[in-house]
Amino acid sequence: MKYITLVCAAGMSTSMLMAKMQTSADKQGIEATVIAMSESTFEEYKEHTDVLLLGPQIAYLEEDLKAQYEPKGIKVAVINMMDYGTMNGEKVLKDALAMLA
Amino acid sequence: MSKLNVNDISKKIAPILNKIQKSKLSNGVSGGMMAAMPIILLGAFSALFLNLRIPAWKSFIAFSGIAHALNVAILFSTNFLAVAFVVTIAGSYAKQYKEEPMVPSLIALVCFFIVTPFTINEGVTTISMQWLGAAGIFSAIIIGLVSTRIYIYIKRKGFTIKMPASVPPVVANSFSSLIPAFAAIAVFLIVSTVFSGTHFETMHQFIYTFIQTPLQGAGGNIVTVVILWTFAQLLWFCGIHGTLVIYSVVLPIFTAMDTMQLSAYASGQALPNITGRAFVSTYTVSGSAIGFAILMLFVAKSKQYKALGKITTIPALFGISEPLVFGTPLVFNFKFFVPFVFLNGISLTIAYVLTAIGIVPRVAGISGMSGMPIIFSGFMEGSWKIAALQVALVLLSMLVWYPFFKKADKAAYIIEQKAEVK
Numbered sequence: 081m082k083y084i085t086l087v088c089a090a091g092m093s094t095s096m097l098m099a100k101m102q103t104s105a106d107k108q109g110i111e112a113t114v115i116a117m118s119e120s121t122f123e124e125y126k127e128h129t130d131v132l133l134l135g136p137q138i139a140y141l142e143e144d145l146k147a148q149y150e151p152k153g154i155k156v157a158v159i160n161m162m163d164y165g166t167m168n169g170e171k172v173l174k175d176a177l178a179m180l181a
Numbered sequence: 182m183s184k185l186n187v188n189d190i191s192k193k194i195a196p197i198l199n200k201i202q203k204s205k206l207s208n209g210v211s212g213g214m215m216a217a218m219p220i221i222l223l224g225a226f227s228a229l230f231l232n233l234r235i236p237a238w239k240s241f242i243a244f245s246g247i248a249h250a251l252n253v254a255i256l257f258s259t260n261f262l263a264v265a266f267v268v269t270i271a272g273s274y275a276k277q278y279k280e281e282p283m284v285p286s287l288i289a290l291v292c293f294f295i296v297t298p299f300t301i302n303e304g305v306t307t308i309s310m311q312w313l314g315a316a317g318i319f320s321a322i323i324i325g326l327v328s329t330r331i332y333i334y335i336k337r338k339g340f341t342i343k344m345p346a347s348v349p350p351v352v353a354n355s356f357s358s359l360i361p362a363f364a365a366i367a368v369f370l371i372v373s374t375v376f377s378g379t380h381f382e383t384m385h386q387f388i389y390t391f392i393q394t395p396l397q398g399a400g401g402n403i404v405t406v407v408i409l410w411t412f413a414q415l416l417w418f419c420g421i422h423g424t425l426v427i428y429s430v431v432l433p434i435f436t437a438m439d440t441m442q443l444s445a446y447a448s449g450q451a452l453p454n455i456t457g458r459a460f461v462s463t464y465t466v467s468g469s470a471i472g473f474a475i476l477m478l479f480v481a482k483s484k485q486y487k488a489l490g491k492i493t494t495i496p497a498l499f500g501i502s503e504p505l506v507f508g509t510p511l512v513f514n515f516k517f518f519v520p521f522v523f524l525n526g527i528s529l530t531i532a533y534v535l536t537a538i539g540i541v542p543r544v545a546g547i548s549g550m551s552g553m554p555i556i557f558s559g560f561m562e563g564s565w566k567i568a569a570l571q572v573a574l575v576l577l578s579m580l581v582w583y584p585f586f587k588k589a590d591k592a593a594y595i596i597e598q599k600a601e602v603k
Contacts (some may be wrong), residue, residue: 093503094355095494120208135505161420165508166492 081165083128084176086116086159088135097159100169112173119145129154131176135176155179183210207429209243209274210322212437217262221440224259225252225547228447229561232545255447260310262407262440263317267293270325276319277334284358285329292328292369293321296376312385315441319393320385322433328365335361349557393437399453403533407526408455414468414522417502420512424468432458442546446563452543453536455536459548463562464481464532466501469524472578473517474505476586483593486586499554522580527581528574541566 082083082103086094105112117125118172122176139158150172157179163171167177231242231251242248258265271289272282289357297317299308314321344353372384381387399405416423427536428435435458440452454460467474473499477490493504506512513520535541544562553561555575559568 093496093501120212126464135503136420136512137503139420161507161510161512165504165506165510166489167504167508 081179082110082112082130082177084114084131084133084173085114085122085129086114086133086135087119087122088116088138093164094135097164097167097169097172100167101173102169104170104173110177112177114173131179132156133142133172133176134158136164140169190594199508204429205274205277208324208328210274211268211347211429211432212273213270213325214432215466216273217265220258220262220265224255224443224447227254227258228443228545231255231447232449232563252316252447256310259440259443259447260314261315262517263321264290264313267325270322271329272464274326274329274332279302280336284362285332288332288362289325289328292366293317293324295366295369296320296324296373298383298385312383315437315444316389316393317385318434318437319396320388320442323388324369324384331368332358332361332529335364337571358370364425387557393434397438400431400438401454401456403456403530406461406533407529410461410465410529411522411526414525417468418512418518419521421506435461439546439548441536442544447546452545454546455533457542457544457548458543458548459546460532460536461529461560462500462548463544463567463571464528465525465560466500466558466571467505468521469528469574469578470502470505470511470521470582471497471555471575472580473520473582473586474553475575476579476582477590480586481590483590485593485597486590499552501552515583517582520578520585521588524578524581528578529579531574532570535570541570 082157088094088176093121094116102112103125105114107121119134119141120181122132132145133143134157142156142158149156157175159172160175162168164169207502228251231248233239234352239248242251268286272286275282275285294308297308297312299306301307336358342356376382376384376387379387409431413427415422416426437458442452442457443461445452457524471494474490474494477486478494479490481487481490485600487531489509492572493508496502498503509517511517514521532541536543542564544567546559555571556568559565559571
């Protein structure tokens with residue numbers, strides 16, 4: 081089971097993308113759990129995450145979050161802007177899983 | 182190529198944004214205001230139901246006692262917001278320092294009332310609610326932050342009563358917070374005493390006169406608001422959540438203004454402000470770009486823009502502009518720079534003028550519910566005229582976006598045609 085967490089400023093726009101990613105994963109029979117939350121909530125999040133994806137509007141936090149979470153084994157990346165804007169769940173899922181390969 | 186630009190500029194602005202984003206003060210205040218949302222919404226909906234302009238409804242609620250109940254709700258929500266904020270802001274600020282929020286919240290609450298005037302008449306002690314609502318908001322913010330900071334500082338300096346190891350942690354903890362708590366309270370006891378000797382009489386009056394009133398003046402100044410909301414769009418153009426950045430600075434003052442507005446609305450008095458958070462949210466839905474989404478959906482010739490219209494329009498109607506901003510994309514897209522950056526300012530100016538001359542009524546001050554669709558939000562602010570103005574502004578945005586949209590759509594269409602011929 082792969083755990084993917086999406087974060088953005090308030091959690092609203094990423095939750096739409098999250099739903100699409102989860103649907104795409106289920107359709108392809110991929111064992112992945114995709115959740116979304118605000119960045120401040122993630123700081124207190126205790127469950128396991130394999131990949132942390134950032135909404136492009138908080139891309140400026142990438143360095144900070146990489147420094148904080150990559151030592152813990154969590155892969156951190158910013159979601160591609162066009163994929164995010166067009167809510168391309170399938171592509172974002174594919175890119176996320178590629179990071180774990 | 183757009184991606185390269187976003188990363189470069191983001192990296193340059195990143196340190197500054199990080200500071201704002203991570204600022205404990207800013208997060209403490211906005212986190213605290215968010216936490217008080219149930220109370221804010223209670224007041225907003227009570228005012229809404231109280232003032233529905235349907236005569237049958239009005240007599241029903243008056244006779245059934247529901248009107249009285251709604252008024253009580255408003256009395257202890259909207260008109261009690263300073264008290265709610267002092268508790269939530271103190272707690273939220275404490276959490277920024279990874280401290281347990283309950284004790285700091287309690288201390289802040291006590292400190293707030295220590296500087297609040299009371300009268301004793303024939304053995305009965307009474308507190309006026311004058312400073313417990315909108316007028317006390319800035320005071321509440323300051324007290325929430327200062328008392329918590331003192332508490333944490335003293336606690337971390339180690340000026341605590343240390344219990345021997347055999348004492349259970351729960352007991353030891355409550356003792357360790359005693360001295361820090363007393364320190365914070367002592368400061369405000371001194372403040373209270375000092376002010377009672379001045380002609381301000383209370384800290385609340387002082388803060389209100391010197392901080393809240395001038396800031397409310399700035400917040401009510403349409404030029405300031407237009408500049409801020411245009412700057413927000415500039416940040417969005419750079420791929421940064423501009424609205425969030427501006428709000429982290431502006432939220433306290435806009436909340437105070439809206440609270441005052443809602444309080445007046447609920448009691449049927451004249452509405453004091455034109456601008457405020459509700460005003461801005463009502464008239465700049467999705468960065469004034471709904472018109473663009475509609476054009477793409479219905480008028481686009483190219484497959485590219487038609488597809489974009491399909492995925493961006495519904496979210497945009499609900500105030501979710503990310504598909505528009507990141508999908509078109511509007512980020513670093515100079516084709517659309519002019520309408521994207523300047524339309525907010527234009528919409529706000531028009532709305533302000535129409536409201537000022539009385540054609541459109543002032544907004545009630547109900548806000549905080551992100552995701553409320555356009556037109557509905559206009560009605561909620563008290564009048565069909567507000568909803569109508571929202572529609573008029575969307576039509577205006579369609580006009581302004583049209584030339585930019587047409588040019589881009591045409592270019593895309595030609596490229597698509599050429600590709601098909603090949």
